[in-house]
Amino acid sequence: xxxxxxxxxxALLLALVAAALTLGPIxxxxxxxxxxxxxxxxxPDAHRLRASERVRWTNTTATPTDEIxxxxxxxxxxxxETTFMRELKGGSLRRRVALSDDWGWVRIExxxxxxSVDLMPEMEFVRPNDDNADDFSVARVALPRVIEPxxxxxLELEFSAQLPRIIARTGFMGDFxxxxxxxxxxxxxxxxxxxxxxxxxxxxxxxxxxxAYRVLITLPEDWVIGATGVEVGSAPADDGQRTVTYRAERxxxxxxxxxxxDLMEVVETDFSPGRDVPIPWLERAQSLxxxxxxxxxxxxxxxxxxxxxxQRVLAPRMVRAARLSVAxxxxxxxxxxxxxxxxxxxxxxxxxxxxxxxxxFIGTGANRLDAYSPFSWSSDIEAVTVHEFGHQYxxxxxxxxxxxxxxxxxxxxxxxxxxxxxxxxxxGLVPEIRPFAYWGAERLSLVIPRVPVKVGVRAWDYRRRxxxxxxxxxxxxxxxxxxxxxxxxxxxxxxxxxxxxxxxxRHPSGRDLVAALGDAAGQDVGPFFEQAIWGDAVPDWAxxxxxxxxxxxxxxxxxxxxxxxxxxxxxxxxxxxxxSDADIWLIEVELARLGDFSGxxxxxxxxxxxxAERRTWGGEERWIRWRLEGSQRLAQVxxxxxxxxxxxxxxxxxxxxxxxxxxxxxxxxxxxxxxLAGQIFLKWS
Amino acid sequence: xxxxPSPGAGFRLALRLRRLVATVWLVxxxxxxxxxxxxxxxxxxxxxxxxxxxxxxxxxxxxxxxLIRPVAGPLALALVSGAxxxxxxxxxWHGGTVRWWQGAGATRVRLAExxxxxxxxxxxxxxxxxxxxxxxxxMLATIWLPFRSLIRSAETAAGGGRSGVLLVTGLVLSxxxxxxxxLATLRGAWLLGESGRRSAVVAWxxxxxxxxxxxxxxFFTLVLWAAPxxxxxxxxxxxxxxAAGLVLLLAWLGSAFCWVxxxxxxxxxxxxxxxTVSPLEPPTYVTSHFPTQxxxx
Numbered sequence: 001x002x003x004x005x006x007x008x009x010x011a012l013l014l015a016l017v018a019a020a021l022t023l024g025p026i027x028x029x030x031x032x033x034x035x036x037x038x039x040x041x042x043x044p045d046a047h048r049l050r051a052s053e054r055v056r057w058t059n060t061t062a063t064p065t066d067e068i069x070x071x072x073x074x075x076x077x078x079x080x081e082t083t084f085m086r087e088l089k090g091g092s093l094r095r096r097v098a099l100s101d102d103w104g105w106v107r108i109e110x111x112x113x114x115x116s117v118d119l120m121p122e123m124e125f126v127r128p129n130d131d132n133a134d135d136f137s138v139a140r141v142a143l144p145r146v147i148e149p150x151x152x153x154x155l156e157l158e159f160s161a162q163l164p165r166i167i168a169r170t171g172f173m174g175d176f177x178x179x180x181x182x183x184x185x186x187x188x189x190x191x192x193x194x195x196x197x198x199x200x201x202x203x204x205x206x207x208x209x210x211x212a213y214r215v216l217i218t219l220p221e222d223w224v225i226g227a228t229g230v231e232v233g234s235a236p237a238d239d240g241q242r243t244v245t246y247r248a249e250r251x252x253x254x255x256x257x258x259x260x261x262d263l264m265e266v267v268e269t270d271f272s273p274g275r276d277v278p279i280p281w282l283e284r285a286q287s288l289x290x291x292x293x294x295x296x297x298x299x300x301x302x303x304x305x306x307x308x309x310x311q312r313v314l315a316p317r318m319v320r321a322a323r324l325s326v327a328x329x330x331x332x333x334x335x336x337x338x339x340x341x342x343x344x345x346x347x348x349x350x351x352x353x354x355x356x357x358x359x360x361f362i363g364t365g366a367n368r369l370d371a372y373s374p375f376s377w378s379s380d381i382e383a384v385t386v387h388e389f390g391h392q393y394x395x396x397x398x399x400x401x402x403x404x405x406x407x408x409x410x411x412x413x414x415x416x417x418x419x420x421x422x423x424x425x426x427x428g429l430v431p432e433i434r435p436f437a438y439w440g441a442e443r444l445s446l447v448i449p450r451v452p453v454k455v456g457v458r459a460w461d462y463r464r465r466x467x468x469x470x471x472x473x474x475x476x477x478x479x480x481x482x483x484x485x486x487x488x489x490x491x492x493x494x495x496x497x498x499x500x501x502x503x504x505x506r507h508p509s510g511r512d513l514v515a516a517l518g519d520a521a522g523q524d525v526g527p528f529f530e531q532a533i534w535g536d537a538v539p540d541w542a543x544x545x546x547x548x549x550x551x552x553x554x555x556x557x558x559x560x561x562x563x564x565x566x567x568x569x570x571x572x573x574x575x576x577x578x579x580s581d582a583d584i585w586l587i588e589v590e591l592a593r594l595g596d597f598s599g600x601x602x603x604x605x606x607x608x609x610x611x612a613e614r615r616t617w618g619g620e621e622r623w624i625r626w627r628l629e630g631s632q633r634l635a636q637v638x639x640x641x642x643x644x645x646x647x648x649x650x651x652x653x654x655x656x657x658x659x660x661x662x663x664x665x666x667x668x669x670x671x672x673x674x675x676l677a678g679q680i681f682l683k684w685s
Numbered sequence: 686x687x688x689x690p691s692p693g694a695g696f697r698l699a700l701r702l703r704r705l706v707a708t709v710w711l712v713x714x715x716x717x718x719x720x721x722x723x724x725x726x727x728x729x730x731x732x733x734x735x736x737x738x739x740x741x742x743x744x745x746x747x748x749x750x751x752l753i754r755p756v757a758g759p760l761a762l763a764l765v766s767g768a769x770x771x772x773x774x775x776x777x778w779h780g781g782t783v784r785w786w787q788g789a790g791a792t793r794v795r796l797a798e799x800x801x802x803x804x805x806x807x808x809x810x811x812x813x814x815x816x817x818x819x820x821x822x823x824m825l826a827t828i829w830l831p832f833r834s835l836i837r838s839a840e841t842a843a844g845g846g847r848s849g850v851l852l853v854t855g856l857v858l859s860x861x862x863x864x865x866x867x868l869a870t871l872r873g874a875w876l877l878g879e880s881g882r883r884s885a886v887v888a889w890x891x892x893x894x895x896x897x898x899x900x901x902x903x904f905f906t907l908v909l910w911a912a913p914x915x916x917x918x919x920x921x922x923x924x925x926x927x928a929a930g931l932v933l934l935l936a937w938l939g940s941a942f943c944w945v946x947x948x949x950x951x952x953x954x955x956x957x958x959x960x961t962v963s964p965l966e967p968p969t970y971v972t973s974h975f976p977t978q979x980x981x982x
Contacts, residue, residue: 310839310848348837368848440743447750606736636736643741651740652731652748660733665929668732669724671922672749679746 032211032250033060034186041218041241042179042258047102047172049161053183056154057209059147061191066146068153068189069126069197070108070139071208073181076200077104077164077171081134083127084168087202087460104164104171108139108184114154117144129199129460137200139184157184166352168202169363173350175263180255180358181206188401188507198403203468204459205395205402205409208252210505215254218243224264226306226342227256228361250337250505251359252399257306257344264347267305267315273298276323277331280427285331288493298330302340308347313371314381317432318345318364321382324429325389328420332493333393333500341392343385355384357391364388379433382424387417397504406459406468407533408510411476412496418442418477439481439646441679445474446649452536455479456510478646479532485644486528486599487521495520531597532647540595541639542653544623548633549586585630589637592623594650601645606636608658614641633658688954689899690906695950699942702782702949704796709778710941716770720763727756772814777803779948780810783878786952812885813877817870820889824862828855868903869893871951906950914943 040051059065076084111119122142127135147153161182164171170180187197188209196207213229221242225231229248237243248254277298285296303322307315322343330336342361346353354365364384369375390413394400400408418438424430425438448470451463455471462468484492499508499516510533518525531537554567591603598619606612609632617624628634639654648654665671699706731752735745753760781803785794788802803810832855839848873885873892882888896903917940921933 369852372849372852437742440746443743444746444750447747447754638736641741643744646741646743649747650751651744652751655731655734655736657734657736660730665925666721666933667922667929669728669749672745674922676746676749 033058033209034252035211035213036183036254037214038183038254039216039218040183042177044175044177044220047163047177049163049179049182051159051161051183053157053159054154055157055184055186056152056211057147057186058152059149059189061189062149063189063191064146064148064151065189065195066143067195068141068143068155069187069195070141071181071185071187071197071200071206072106072108072137072139073185073200073206074104074106074161074164074170075136077167078136079103079134081132082137083130083132083135083199084137084202086132087465102165102171104162104167105136106159106161106182106184108157108159110156110158111141112156113144114156119143119155127199128197129201132199135199138187138197140195159184166346166350169353169356171353173347173353176257176259176347176350176353178255178257178344178346178350178353178363180253180356183254185253196401196403201403201460203406203462203465205406206253207399207401207403207507210250210252210399213246213248213251213254215246215256216243217246217256217258219258220260222261223258224261224266224306225256225258226266226304226344226361228254228342228359230340230360248338248360251396253358255358255361257353257361257363259306259347263308264306264344265309265312267307267319269303269305269319271298271301271303271323271326273300273327273330277327278324278427278429281327281331281423284423285493288490289332289497290490290494296331298327298335301326301336301338304340304342306342306344308345310348310368311345311366314345314366314368317370317381317430318343318366318385320430321364321385322389324382324424325386325420328386328423329390329393329416332416332419333497334504336392337397341389355388357388357395359392359396362388362391376432377434379421379425379430379436382430382433383417383421386420386424387413390416390420393500398500399505399507400509401507402459404458405456405510406472407455407476408508408513410472411455411474412480412513414442414473414477415480416496418481437679439478442474442478442481443646443649444679445470446478446647452538454534454536455532456534475647476533479529481646482532482644483517483525483528485642485646487517487523487525491521492517528599531599535596537596537598539597539599539645539648540593540650540653541601541617541619541645541648542592542594543589543637543639543656544592544653545588545590546634546637546656546658547588548658549588551584551586583631585633587628587630587634589626589628589634590623591617591626591639593619593621594653595648597647599645601640602642604636604638604641605634606638608632608635610635635659689902690950691954692906692909692946692950694952694954695906695910695946695948698949698952699946701794702799702945704794705778705782705799706942706945707938708796708800709774709945710938712774713771713941714937716767716774717764720760720767723756723760723763724753727760728752773807773811776810776814777807779803779874780806782948783810783875786875787878787880809877809883809885810874813870813873813889816885816889817866817873820869821863821866824866825859828858828862832858864904864907865893865896868896868907871907871948872896872903874948875951875953907947910943910947910950914940914947917943 035056037054038051040049042049057068076082079085108120108123111123113119119141122144123139125136126138126140127133128138143153163177163179163182166173166178170178170182181200185208187195188207190196198204198207215227215229217225217227218237218241219225221236221240225244227246228251229246231244232247233245235243246254246256282293282296285291286293289296303319303326305315305318305322307318322341326336326341338360340360343364344354344361345364345366348368351365354363356363362385364381366381367375370378370381391409394409394413394416395402398409402409421436421438425433425436449467453463453467453471453475455475457471459468459472462471480492487495495517498520499513502508502516503512510529514526514529556567557564558567559565589605601617601619602614603617604612604614605628607630615626635658637656640648728749731748735748777800781799781801784802784806785799832851836848836851836855839851869889869892871892872895873889876882876891876895877885877888917936920936921929924932
C-alpha cells in the first residue's frame with residue numbers, strides 16, 4: 001500500500017490552506033465564540049508546560065453577563081481528593097493506574113482583562129456539582145464590567161501546568177506526551193441559563209464553544225509533533241528547540257502530542273475519494289439518502305499518522321482504517337470539512353492516552369502483537385479508529401454537551417461505528433479480521449445489569465461507572481438500532497443526515513435528534529425515545545400460551561323459533577355445509593408484555609403446512625389473546641421474528657413451536673459456549 | 686533401568702486391557718453428566734421451542750445467557766466437580782495399572798483388581814500429580830516472568846520488531862516445558878511403581894532424567910498417541926447431523942484408547958517382578974489387600 005504523500009492536488013490544497021492561515025493573529029473574520037492564541041513551551045525533564053494565552057470571547061446570546069467561568073481540567077489530577085479521583089476510586093478509565101508522585105495541575109499566574117485590569121483577585125474556585133472543597137477544576141472570574149449581547153472581551157493569561165503520568169487521556173509516559181485539556185478553557189454561556197461549566201468527573205467528557213485556535217508550541221527540535229489543525233510554520237528557538245505553529249478554525253478544543261523520533265515516527269498519507277470510497281458504500285448512500293453521486297462527492301484530505309516505531313508494521317492497517325472511516329462518515333453524514341486529520345497510536349505503556357477524540361486529532365491504539373494471528377483477527381484497530389473518527393462529527397462538529405448528554409455523542413457515534421464495522425466486515429474490506437456479528441455482541445452487553453439503566457442522566461449521576469459506559473455507548477446504540485427497525489433504514493439514515501446538517505456547530509440536544517428523526521420518519525418517535533432514553537423501561541414480550549381445541553358439541557338448550565330446544569335438536573336444524581367439525585381447530589394464542597416498554601411488535605404465525613402470516617400487536621395492553629380457526633394446527637409462533645426490537649434481551653419466551661425440536665447435537669451447549677467464547681475473546685462469530 | 690517407549694507395545698497392552706479402556710471411556714463421560722443434566726433442565730425446554738431457521742443476530746447467545754445465568758452456580762459446580770472427579774479417576778487408573786503390571790500383569794487381567802490397586806495407591810500417585818503440576822507451573826513462571834519484561838522493553842524501545850520474536854520464543858519454550866513435564870510424569874509414574882519407591886518427587890525427577898536421555902523416542906510416542914487422542918476429543922464438537930451422537934460415543938472411545946495406550950507405551954518391557962511360582966500370587970513383599978488363592982483355600 002502506498003502510504004506516502006503523493007497526491008498532488010492535496011498538496012496544493014494544503015499549501016493554499018496554509019497560505020490562508022498565516023502566522024499572523026486570528027483575523028476578525030475567522031472569529032468564533034471563543035478564540036484562543038496560546039504560546040506554550042514543553043519542558044520534558046520536568047514534564048511541565050509554561051504558557052501564555054489570549055482568549056477572545058464573544059457573547060453570542062441575548063443575555064448580558066458580568067462573569068466568566070473557566071475549566072481547569074488538569075487540576076482534577078492534583079490530588080486523591082479531587083472529584084475526579086474520588087469518583088475513579090483508584091482505578092482508571094481502562095486499566096489500574098496509580099499516579100503516585102506524578103500528579104498534575106494547572107496554575108494561572110497572571111490574568112488580565114483587555115484593559116489591563118488584573119483579574120486574579122476576582123478569581124475563585126467553585127464547585128457547581130458536589131461542593132467538594134478539594135476540587136479545583138472550575139474557576140469563576142467576576143468581571144469589572146458587563147458584557148452585553150454581542151459584546152467581546154479579551155483575557156490574557158499566563159499559566160504553568162504540571163503534566164501527570166498518563167491518566168484520562170492526558171499526560172506523559174516516558175518521553176511520550178499526549179496533552180489534552182491542558183489550558184484554561186472557557187465554559188459555555190447559555191444566556192438565561194447562565195454558564196454551563198461542570199467540574200471534571202471521572203465519567204464525564206467535555207463541552208466548549210467553537211472558535212479559532214493559533215498555538216505556538218516550543219519543544220526539542222528533533223521531536224515528532226502532532227496536533228489539532230494544520231502546521232503553518234516552524235522556526236528554530238533557543239537551546240536546541242524549535243517553535244511550531246498550528247492553526248485551526250471552527251474547533252472547540254486543541255490537543256497535541258510529542259515524542260522523540262526514536263520512539264515515534266510520522267507517516268504522511270492522504271484520503272483520495274476516487275481510491276478510497278468503496279463503490280458499494282456509495283451506492284448504498286445514494287439509495288438510502290436519495291442523493292446523487294455528485295451530491296455525495298467527498299474532498300481529498302491529508303492524513304497524518306503518528307505511530308510508535310514498534311508498531312510500524314501495523315501502519316498500513318491503521319491507514320486503511322482511517323480511510324474507510326473518512327469514506328463512511330463522509331458519505332452518510334457529510335464531507336469532513338477540515339483539511340487534515342492527525343491520528344496517534346500511543347506506545348506501549350501509554351494506552352490510556354488512546355481511544356480519544358479531539359478536533360482534527362484522534363488517539364487510537366494497537367499492540368505490536370496485533371500483527372500476528374490470532375491477535376490480528378480482532379477488529380479493534382479498525383473499530384477504535386472508526387469510533388474516534390466518528391467523534392469528529394458528533395463531538396467535534398455537533399459538539400453536544402458531553403457532561404449532560406453523554407449518550408448524544410458516545411451512543412450515536414457507537415451506532416454509526418457499528419454500522420460502519422458491519423459494512424466493513426460484510427464487504428471483506430479488511431482481510432485480516434474474521435466475520436463478526438457486531439450488533440449481536442452489542443446486544444449481549446445489555447444483559448449485564450440487573451437493575452434497569454436509564455440513559456438520559458448526567459454523566460456523573462449513573463449508579464456505577466460501568467453503567468455510564470453501558471448506557472452512553474451500548475444501550476444508546478441499540479436504542480437507535482431498534483428505532484431504525486421501527487422507522488426503516490432510509491428514514492434513519494436521512495434523519496441522522498438532516499440532524500447533522502441542521503445542527504453542525506450549534507450544540508444540539510437530545511430533543512433535537514428526536515425531532516430530526518421524527519421529521520424523517522414522518523411520525524412521532526417521541527414516545528419511543530421517552531421510554532428508551534429518558535426512562536428505564538425494558539421491552540419484553542412473550543408467547544404465554546397457545547391452545548388447540550377441537551370444536552365440541554354444544555350442550556344444554558338453545559332458543560329456536562320461540563321455544564327452547566335441546567341443543568342437539570337445534571343443531572340439526574341448520575344447513576349442512578358438508579364441513580366436519582373434526583377438520584377445524586380452534587386456536588388461542590396469548591401474548592403478554594412482560595416489560596414496561598410499550599410499542600408495536602410483529603408476530604409471525606406459521607401453520608403446519610408451512611404457510612405463514614404476520615400480525616402487528618400495538619403492545620399497549622399487558623396481554624392480548626387472538627382466537628383463530630384453521631384446518632391445521634399452528635406450528636410456530638414467534639414474537640418479533642426479524643429482531644426489530646434489538647433492545648429486548650429476554651428472547652427465550654418469544655418463541656413457541658408445536659412439535660418440540662430435538663437437539664441436533666448432544667453437546668449443542670458446548671458448541672454454543674465455544675461460540676460465545678470465540679465471540680468475546682477472538683472477535684469471531 | 687527404563688527402556689525406550691514402545692507405541693506398539695502400548696497398543697497391544699491397551700487391547701489386552703480393553704475393559705480398562707471401556708471403563709476410562711465411560712467414567713470420563715459420566716463425570717460430566719451432572720453438568721449436561723443441569724443445562725438440559727435449564728435450557729432444554731426453551732431450546733426445543735426455537736425455530737429451525739436462523740434467529741435474529743444475537744438472539745441465540747442472548748437466550749443461552751438468559752437461561753444459563755440462573756443456574757450458573759450449579760453448572761459451575763457440576764463442571765468443577767466433574768473435572769476434579771476426572772482428575773481423581775485418572776490418578777486411580779494410572780496407579781492401578783502400574784500395580785497390575787508390577788504384580789501378575791503379565792499373566793492375568795482383572796479390571797476389579799486394577800481398580801482396587803488404584804484405590805490403594807491413589808495417594809501416592811496423587812502426590813506425583815501434584816509434583817508434576819507444581820514443577821510445570823514453576824518452570825512456566827520462570828520462563829514468562831523475564832520474557833514478559835523483555836517483550837515490554839522491546840515494545841517501548843525503537844527495536845520493536847524483537848517483541849514478536851520474543852513472544853514466539855516464549856511460546857515455543859512453554860510448549861517444550863509442557864511436553865517435557867508431561868513425559869517426565871508418565872515416566873515417573875512407572876518408576877514410582879518400582880519396589881521400595883515411595884517418593885513422588887524422586888520418581889518424577891528420575892522420570893525427567895530418563896526423558897532427557899531419550900527425548901526423540903519419548904516425544905515421538907507422545908505425539909503418536911496424543912495427537913489422535915486430542916483430535917478424537919474435539920471431533921464430536923465439530924460434527925453436525927443426526928449421527929453426531931454416535932460419532933461422539935465412538936470418537937471418545939477411540940480417544941480413551943489412545944490415552945491408555947499412551948500410558949502403556951511407557952511401561953517397562955518386562956514387569957518389575959518376575960512372575961512367582963504361582964502366576965496367581967503376588968510377590969510376598971508386595972502388599973495387597975485382596976484375597977489370594979492361598980487365603981481362599
